[in-house]
Amino acid sequence: MNPSGIVDEVCKLYTRFSGKSMTITIRVQALTGSKDQFWRHKSLHELSDEEWESLCDGCGQCCLIKFQDEDTDELLHTRLACTLLDIGVCRCTDYDNRHARVSDCVVISPDTVDTLEWLPHSCAYRLVAEGRDLYWWHPLVSCDAGSVRQAGVSVREWATSEEGVPEGKKIRFIVKDPSIKRVLTG
Numbered sequence: 001m002n003p004s005g006i007v008d009e010v011c012k013l014y015t016r017f018s019g020k021s022m023t024i025t026i027r028v029q030a031l032t033g034s035k036d037q038f039w040r041h042k043s044l045h046e047l048s049d050e051e052w053e054s055l056c057d058g059c060g061q062c063c064l065i066k067f068q069d070e071d072t073d074e075l076l077h078t079r080l081a082c083t084l085l086d087i088g089v090c091r092c093t094d095y096d097n098r099h100a101r102v103s104d105c106v107v108i109s110p111d112t113v114d115t116l117e118w119l120p121h122s123c124a125y126r127l128v129a130e131g132r133d134l135y136w137w138h139p140l141v142s143c144d145a146g147s148v149r150q151a152g153v154s155v156r157e158w159a160t161s162e163e164g165v166p167e168g169k170k171i172r173f174i175v176k177d178p179s180i181k182r183v184l185t186g
């Protein structure tokens, strides 16, 4: 949770107790999201490194193994996650060396994001590149990393590691569940 997103508000409630009017003062912590909503007024090229990294919502969708149908060009997601993905927290376990360790780990940058058609529709980089706002569940908005999971966007509930799965058998893990397909394809 982002401490800067917490605002204390004092609320007064008026109630009646035993026939008498009473005033009860309570303290409420209101979550207002990141104070500097930089993604609304900066382009991807203008972001600092810290802002860029904070944009990733940690959904893990971009770390799934995918196939492309040769006849239809349709993108087919599998439940298999890259061997370096810690599925429990949906974070890369060797982020600094990811491109050296995994040859097909794609570089997402302000220059490439427009060309990555397979980026999930909910990916924050895609949203900002398209001039759209982040969803309510993005941690920068909700100030709660758990909201990605609550919204059903995280892969952690159903993904499994590709570790030990032979290449020829990966196709068996293509997602068929309609509710997961909806999450992945919008």
Ligand code: SF4
Pocket (backbone or CB within 6 Å): 055, 056, 057, 058, 059, 060, 061, 062, 063, 108, 120, 122, 123, 124, 125
């Ligand atoms: S799809 Fe986008 S927001 Fe989700 S983990 Fe990948 S880069 Fe981050």
Ligand code: SF4
Pocket (backbone or CB within 6 Å): 062, 063, 064, 082, 083, 084, 085, 086, 091, 092, 093, 094, 095, 098, 099, 101, 102, 105, 106
């Ligand atoms: S190397 Fe890391 S960032 Fe790249 S696909 Fe694998 S888990 Fe994701």
